[in-house]
Amino acid sequence: MPEYLSPGVYVEEIDAGPRPIAGVSTSTAGMAGVTARGPYAGKPKLVTNFLEFQRLFGGFVAEPSAAVRDAWANNPSEGGRWWLFPLAVKGFFDNGGQRLYVKRVVSKQAKPASGVLGQGLASPVDADAAKGATSLRLGHLIGFSGVGQQLSIVRGDDQRPIGPATVTGYDVAARRIEIDPPLPAEVRASRGDYVQAGPRGTEGTIEFSAISPGAWGGDVQVRIQPVAGAALPVLADPQEGVQFVTRLVADAAADSATVEVAAVTGLAAGELWVQIGPRRFKADAGEPADGKVTLTFAAGTAHPAWRTGLAVRRVRRANTEAGPKLRIGGASRLYPGAVVQFDDGEHLSVLRVTAIEADVVTFDGNTPLLFETDRITLVEAQVNTRFASAGGVPETEAFGNLRLAGDHPSSVAATLASRSRLVSATALPGLSLDPAKFPLPAVGSWLSLTGGDDAHGSLSVADFVGEDGGSGARTGIVALEDIDEIAVCAVPGVWSGTVESALVTHCELLKDRFAILDPQDGLDIEGIQAFREPFDTKYAALYYPWLVTRDPSTNQDVQVPPSGHLAGIYARVDAERGVHKAPANVVIRGVKLTDGLAQDVTKRQQDLLNPRGINALRFFPGLGQRVWGARTLSSDSSWKYINVRRLFLFLEESIDEGTQWVVFEPNDEALWALVRQTVTNFLTTVWRSGALAGTTAAEAFFVACDRSTMTEDDLANGRLVCVIGVAPVFPAEFVIFRIQQKTRETQLA
Template identity: 70%
Template sequence: MPEYLSPGVYVEEVDAGPRPIAGVSTSTAGMVGVTQRGPTDGKPKLVTNFLEFRTTFGGFLPEPDPAIRDAWAEDPTEGGRWWLFPLAVKGFFDNGGQRLYVKRVASATAQAASGTFGTGLVSAITRDAAAGAKVLELAHLVGFTGADEVKVFRGSDNVEIGTVTITAYDAGKGRVTLGTGLAAEVKAARGDYVQKAPRAATPSLRFSASSPGSWGKAVQVRITPSVSASLPVLPDPNEGPLFVTALAAEAAADATSIVVNAVPGLDPDDLPDDVWVLINERRFQVTVAQPEAGKVTLTFPDSPTHALWKPGLTVRRVRLANAGAGPKLRISGSSRLYEGAAAQLDTGDRLSTLNVVAIEPDDVVTFDADTPAQVFETARLQLVESTVDTRFTDPGGGSVTETFRNLRLVGDAPGTVTGTLASQSRLVRATALDLSTDPAEFPTPATGSWLSLADDGDDAFGGLDVGDFVGTDGGSGKRTGIVALEDIDEVAICAVPGVWAGTVESALVTHCEQLKDRFAVLDPRDGLDIEGIQEFREPFDTKYAALYYPWLVVNDPSTGKFVEVPPSGHVIGIYARTDVERGVHKAPANAVIRGIRSPGGIAQDVTKRHQDLLNPKGINALRFFPNLGQRVWGARTLSSDTSWKYVNVRRLFLFLEESIDEGTQWVVFEPNDESLWALVRQTIANFLTTVWRSGALAGTTADEAFFVQCDRSTMTDDDIANGRLICVIGVAPVFPAEFVIFRIQQKTREPQLV
């Protein structure tokens, strides 16, 4: 009860009446099968079209080796043609399916492909250069010093072109100047690169395919150092003011002093003894005289060589950032850094590698080594991290590429190489072995810059058995096989296409019977005759599954040949299409089968006389009719209970039960009295009225279509005392017009009297 303790205006929300029940989806399917690739752990993955399936799970599977194929295909009781699973998925989407959860099945002995990086320093050439050229443009200068001897390699075959020495660099443009010209031309498109020092075989980082199977041998990985941030170095606070001036008079070549205009800040009383200026991008040490008549004389103690300088040339002071070598610098934007970060200090004439030890107040950063003796405010501190590129070319067509930038090399938290790939990459996972924070010992393959994951990848189809399809229950997110479909409450139709093993199909039926919110479509063995399919059907008696016969004929895009495929994928697609177009109460029959060969898309011809034997036993036929095409011609379950012999009736009740279950959860722990009972009655009656108006229930009025009782007649005092609210619901489903009978008789003409 609300409390009113002081005068005032009180605004309260009041329930307006019964809460609406939303009907659950009935067209979401779940399938379990063998795929080329894709996750084997975690919950089933949702795909909404066949392209998305191929991106996640790969393309069509080739027929396995004859020994493995025959062991499965010729086993009448525990066999299957599991390699046809992708074709069944395609059939689902061809026939109107829109949402499919897929759980990949893999052999327990399958292994993921892998590869290991050593260490070294490699930088790709990013722009072509002719023989004799003395300038190269590189992907990065991380790990270089600016005065390095490097070897140039041809990327196509990793043959050495020659050895050159770097004499100068421009880190911003990735450009280096060489002491001697190139021995031969270099080409970026060929993958040419430079290498500093020999590569070491010491294992640093191991990559493996994200899931087991031989598919991973087609995966390639590249990891390169990258600059995530370039942060300005701040001047020492004791350095005094900045000034920018210009030459007041011409300065002869190699002059030991110059005259500049007096400007604020250019006063020897405000400046330290050690003053440096930039002229034509060169740095000079100067002493500052007292201003006279608006002019100031700057003297060069070192008598440097320089060209003739014209009046008006800019002279700008550059301040020191440190007072001698030491482990500390003030860095603008130091919040971008973190303890243990690798960094490279660019002073303009030298590149130095440093590691961040601590970040202190006032932007002071402490490193693990001393900085150069003179660091100016023009220097930049570059945060060194890594970029991982992956690529995979599907033998069946298509490709997948990924790029992950700004990754920390060390650690396994989010934002690191191992952590990011584990959570985001569809292709690879990484394991740190012996990583160094020194960019000169960066993870590098033995040759080139890309590493193929050529080790260990194996599908191990010889070790695949029916237990892999049934699966195990390791808890939410850790289930496998059929059991994993329990993780997805939205699944309403399920199948294991191409597998007729009794153990697997019994497990699928049991799965549906236990959860009581989904329906299974079973596949028979291929090539069965009329007697064979009747024998195959005999072990089943369930109202939660249906069986369709015979198999279908489709074109396999990977080979261009026609193959027979199990019907379950196509049929479940028809279930989903019918549910969307008409509703779950419409029998999924007398519907055209799409995506099969025309004509001849049904593997065996089923005649009316054949179906006279099959239909009473709950075997749904797939038939061809002239001028009507190839259609599903049956809608019966595998139940011996005639009340549940129709697929649409069983699935209608699954829809009603699940919708009411999810839509009345709010009732739990409410006061169990007449007001609650009335609210429950009205809530369910409103929902069933909507269902009746959609045509799913029989009756000319709502009272004829259903009833809802929830009162003293459905509950005793003992029920109420034990916390039980009992609501009795009755509905009249619509049954399909399976037999359409027209009785025609002769009528004798009777004369009419005028």
């Protein structure tokens, strides 16, 4: 109750009548089956079109070896043609399905492909270079040591050496090196040519594995290379004084020991560094005289001739004496353990960050002499993956600015675990943070994964049934329990009694979904009747015969199970007409226009099938191939129609979810009235949509929630009992026109 303790105006919100009940979705399907690849752990994955299915789970599954195929296809009681699952998924979307949760089924013996990287230093060629060229543009210069370093230039296609080279100069920003001798042959970036420094080590650094088991991983390639995560400016030492810019007041001959510059504020006598043209020079400044200052260079300093007026700018040192500390602009971008590369103009070196305090960074060794015009490079990693298989959708991934080691969220292992759909990574003892020992394959720059195995020979019906390891850890059919939105479920192509019994049990236990079962392929009328005999459930339907479609992967006709196409038809009819409309007398899409059914079913044959709850798929001239049955597998005549069963599933689930707010409310007449009105409003809407029989709402349903439905014992035990009666609309399965002959009667005038 609100409290009114002081005078004032109080604005309050109050409930105004019953809360609306939103109808749940009835067209969301769930399927379990074997796919070419894709996630197998965790909850089923949602796909909304067949292209998305291909991107996530791969293309069509090739028929297994003859021994495996025959062991499954020739087993009438526990067999199946599970390799047709992607075709059934395609049939689902062809027939109007929009939302499908897929659970991949794999053998317990299946293994993912994997590969281990060694160590070394290589950089890909980033631009073509002609024979005789003396410079190369590379992908990076991280880990290189600078002038004088010996390199090998290698072809990327056949790994043949192009020739040795010595670095005579470099430009880190442009990623360019000058080499000697000139190139003995052309270098091409498109061929994958690269530069290697030193030999490659064999000690394992990182193991990459395909994200899920299967032979598909053999088409995955991985590359990891160092990248510049950031280029951070070096800040001047505060003791270096102020900045100034002056100019030459007299010409200076080449290699002259002194130059004269104009006296300016900040130019004081003493040792300092100046930049003249592109180079830096150490000099001693004399006392100003007549507005001029003489700068004296160290003995042996070489320089070109300079003309009067040339700018002379002071460059302040970042470290006036050798030590491990530097002031860095943007130091917050660094972190303890970060690897940083330094460039002193002739040599490249690396150190690791040990501490950061404001803009002062401490390293694990003495830093080289640096100036405020210099920048340091944060060394991080970039992982590229690529996958392309025959008939599959090519896929590439790129993850940059990663920490090579550790368990930070931006580390290689953690990033791939959370974001990659192709690979995972594990650090090995040989992993080093030295960029010169970066993870590298034994040959080339891309690592091809090997050793993946689908182990189809050990696949069993138990893998389809699955195990309950708790939420997010279930497998097979059991995993469909993790998705509450599923309303129709199937295991296409599998007619195993164990699997279909598990699917029916799954629906009967959850009581919010309906199963579509597949018979064995090639059955005749007697065979399909015998196949149907073990089932008695109001939560499943059976369709006969199989369908014929074109397999895009082989461009040949193939028979496919009907459950995938029928699940799509259920979704289409639900969207167009409503769940109360029987999913029958509708055209089957995604099959051959002629001979789209594996067997022809005549009216006399269906006279035997329909009473037994076997729904026929038939061809009618001028009408095409249609679903010609809408019965469940129940012996209870009250639940013999699919649409009646699914209508009640819709009503029960909608009311269940729409009245959760009632729990723990005061159980009195006010609440009962609110519940009655809430349910009545919902059922009125359902009746007006044509789902319930009756010319008035009173004829279509009733809702009772009062003392006639509850006893004092119910109230004392916290039970609210609401009784609902609903009159469903039954399908016009038998349309009968009775025609009789009428005798003409004589009319008397």
